[in-house]
Amino acid sequence: MHLISVNVGRATAVEYADTGTTGIGKRPVPGPVRVSAPGPKATGAGSGLEGDVVCDRRHHGGDHQAVYAYAREDLDWWEAELGRELPPGLFGENLTTSGVDLSGAVLGERWEVGPELVLEVSSTRIPCRTFQGVLGESGWVKRFTRENRPGAYLRVVREGRISPGDRIVITHRPEHEVTSSFLFRAWTTERALLPRVLAAGEALAPDVRETALAYAAGHGARRAVGRGR
Secondary structure: OEEEEEEEOOOEEOOOOOOOEEOOOOEEEOOOEEEOOOOOOOOOOOOOEOOOOOOOOOOOOOHHHOEEEEEHHHHHHHHHHHOOOOOOOOOOOOEEEEOOOOOOOEOOOEEEEOOOEEEEEEEOOOOOHHHHHHHOOOOHHHHHHHHOOOOEEEEEEEOEEEOOOOEEEEEEOOOOOOEHHHHHHHHOOOHHHHHHHHHHHHHOOHHHHHHHHHHHHHHHHHHHHHHHO
16 A cells, blocks of 8 residues: 555636635645644645645635545546546545555544654545536536545644655554445435444544534434324
């Protein structure tokens, strides 16, 4: 398991982004690149990677979306489906990996990347209009959602520098069922799964936890009302 590339994006003016600019179209850089916790979504640095830009702070960036990783194996699968080349970084990923089942990564799973950096799987990727715009594929959001190959977001446990070719070692994997793809399904097409994501405990981002708790409370209340009739 290793990094194929480390990718960063510059702010680019586009018509399809709500903010008018986007950093989603990332490009490989030679490294080393420093990775550190960016701080709160609204007021922090945005991305965990030095030199990378997050333009829409409402929905992207912050400590629980510090680093986005996508597997080269999934990019290859999409290349066959779409009949086009998909270079590293096009999906907006900071890390293009080899040998890692990213959609099957468990929330709370920890990686050592290179000699210094430690990351923890923290969330899943939800496709948006900007993602569809940069791909230029009609119906892309629905298609990406249907295939459930979301990759994974990671938070920074210990900062460090990384370069292409660095080895990835999984040092801890929790035993619960909440993978990136499981959370993706719960957030998008199978909302009834939301209470089960609470099994991820402290690995959950606060907004995900709040949504899951609210859903569980509302669902429980509806069941109680139903039993009272």
